[in-house]
Amino acid sequence: MVLRLYDTRSRSKRTLKTLVPGEVGIYVCGITPYSPSHIGHARQAIAFDIIVRWLRKSGLIVNHITNFTDIDDKIIRIANEENINFLDVANRNIADYFEVMDLLNVIPADSYPRVTEIIPEIIDMITKLIESGNAYSSPDGVYFEIDTAPEKYGQLTGQTLEMVREGAGGRVSKTGTGKKNHRDFALWKLAKPGEPHWPSPWGDGRPGWHIECSVMSLQHLGEQFDIHGGGSDLMFPHHEAEIFQSECCLNHDPVVQYWIHNGMINVDGEKMSKSLGNFWTIRDAISKVEPLELRYCLINAPYRQPVEFNDVMLDDSSSHYRRLLSAYGEGISKCSKGDWRSSEFLQEAESNFSEGMNDDFNTRVAIVEVQSVVKHLREKLDSNSYDDVSSAVSWLSEFAGDVLGILPSDPIVKEKIKKIESERMQVSNLVTDLLNQRKIARENKDWNKADLIRNQLNEIGVIVEDSPNGPVWKLK
RNA sequence: GCAUGGGUGGCAGAGUAGCUAUGCAGCGGACUGCAAAUCCGCGGACCUGGGUGCAAAUCCCGGCCUGUGCUCCA
Incomplete structure (x- = not known):
């Protein structure tokens, strides 16, 4: 069966063809740990968790890298407010991230690189970009010069240089400082008094926001790799900046074969954000429902769509989720797992499920099949036909459990x-x-x-x- | 303003040309003293105006509405 995924750069679904047959490298932009994780982080982590699970299920060997941006303005600000080291801020929020992700049944990535651990490699890449003429040093840092590779502009968002020139409007003036052009972006920021800093050929300072991901993906996945993911709000400028950096430094076009982006979470029709006060941390949500109910709620829509989130949605999904879990629990407590392949009904369900997942990881279609198997299981439980119960349970365990990750492990259910x-x-x-x-x-x-x-x-x-x-x- | 998505029944949300999506809610029924749980059944939708087709929610063009991005963001 063929797996197709939506590639942001080509704006179409493309058949997955990996650089190395049988293997796939995927880099996903992680969080900036300046505050406890919110449900947007959960949605992203779960979306890519399921993508990775499905790639593995499809027989591919997956190398999944997710980073932490453990130094940035907000982390510094909070550290200063609390009068503690910036790494203490980052570390406590990373610990929180791992804790809640575990509760949400997210399988950890293969590696979680951190910016502060790769400063020398970042300096290397910036050096190369200066040598290749794509970057320049200025009184307040090092910048990437967009005009050295204008053809790479707007690959993900469709914007052109002219558009930004015009559309930037009032914003242009406030970006100035040492940039030659307002569109240039920082690779290295020289430290202001009291800021954390590392030595560099251009003076003490710290990396700009985008360079880390180019360096990390290169380190872990090589000069060219298969999939790069992240939230849709990172397309511009972050991911376009990465394209500039990686492609100019490595002389490959493209470096990334497929760009995939998850949709945002909306509350009352608007993107969830702190300024609007419509903000849910993961812990807020799991104080109301079980973590796996939250997981279920967040995969109700396909990963690219925005998810509408509120109390009602949460209640709705948990009520169906409980139905699923109670049928499953009843099933595994009554008999051991059988072979679902012996059932025509379950074969059909598997085929629909896989077809949905192979069509750009459509979890909505997958859930419909889960629902239909739950219904089937209920009937069999009620009629005491245990052969059918045991095959339905094994189907659910494999697809709702292993692939979607919405079932607790059997020992936990039994416990x-x-x-x-x-x-x-x-x-x-x-x-x-x-x-x-x-x-x-x-x-x-x-x-x-x-x-x-x-x-x-x-x-x-x-x-x-x-x-x-x-x-x-x-x-x- | 520019870019890029989307407008499907009360709500959420699949579906890219002909065949019941699905779940929740609602209604009716079975079961019940009632309730709950479970099961069965029912109703109800494709923003708008044109176009192409035997046939359009689905393709094309226009309009309207709306999300997101253009600044940090998952």
């Missing part, structure tokens, strides 16, 4: 079931007693008393459901 069992045991006698009383009341058609007992049970956290085979109860 949870066990925990619930033991909690049940603790109240079991009391509940049985009350249920007997209720049974008698119901037999006497004393509905008031029966409902009173049900309310009483509800207060101690027990939900009673009357099935055709008598009452079933569970803990909230």
Whole structure:
């Protein structure tokens, strides 16, 4: 089967053909750790997590690199405010990132390079860019000179030099300083008093924002590599700057074969941002729902679309998610996994699922198939046909679990079931007693008393459901 | 202003020419004393004006609305 992905540069879906057959290198721009991670970071990490999972599932050996920009203006500002070292700010937020990503079931990248660990390599690349005539040193730093490679402008956003010249309007004047041209961007910034800095041939300072990614991708993935990803808000200027740097330094065109960008999160129809006050950290969200419910919510739309996020959306997706998990949990507690390939229905579901994923990682289509298998599983559970239950469970484990990452691992599911069992045991006698009383009341058609007992049970956290085979109860 | 996406039922959101998307919500039914859970069924949509086609939500042109980018941003 052929995997097609949407390439921002060509603005079309292209068949994935890797530079080295059977292997794929993917570089994803990570976070600037100046504050605890928000759900936009979660959406991005989950989107690329699933992309990587699917590439692996397709038989490719994946090398996945995600970076941390652990030095920047905002990190410095916060460090100064709190009177601590800038690395303390970065480190605590990186720790937070790893913690929440683990909760969200994001498989770690193969490497997480940090800017502060590759300063010599950055200086090397800047040196090369000066030697090749693409960069120049000025009184306040080193800049990349756009006019040395004008043909590379606007490859991702479609803008031309003229457009920016005109459209920049009032913004042009405030960018000045040592630049020859307002469109040039910084490779090395000389330190102002009190700022963290590293020595360089051009004076003490620190790297500009874009150069790190060119250096890191080169280091880990080579002079040319397959996929470069990131949020759509990074297309300009960050990723276009990377194209200038990498291609001019390495003399390859293109360095990156496929550019893929995830959509933003909207709240009330607008991009989530701190200034609008419509901001959710990951911890905000997972204080309301389980982490995997959040994960489920964030893959409801294909990765390129904006995701509309609010309480209602979160509630909606968690209610379906619970249905999925309860059917799955019931399934694995009743029988071991079988072989889904023995079922025609499940083969069909697999085929639809894979077709969706191969069409630019369409998780929405994939979820529809998951929903349909859950429905199928419910039917089989209700009719006690355990061969079918065990094959459906194995399908879900493979696709909803391994590929989409929305199921907890079986030990955790079983642990949870066990925990619930033991909690049940603790109240079991009391509940049985009350249920007997209720049974008698119901037999006497004393509905008031029966409902009173049900309310009483509800207060101690027990939900009673009357099935055709008598009452079933569970803990909230 | 320029660039680049999008406008599908109450909500979310697939679908690029002919065949029920799907989920949540709603309605009806089964089951129930009621409720819950589960199952079955139903209704309801393709921004607008033209064009091409036997056939258009789907292709082409115009209009309107809207998101994002052009400054740090996942």
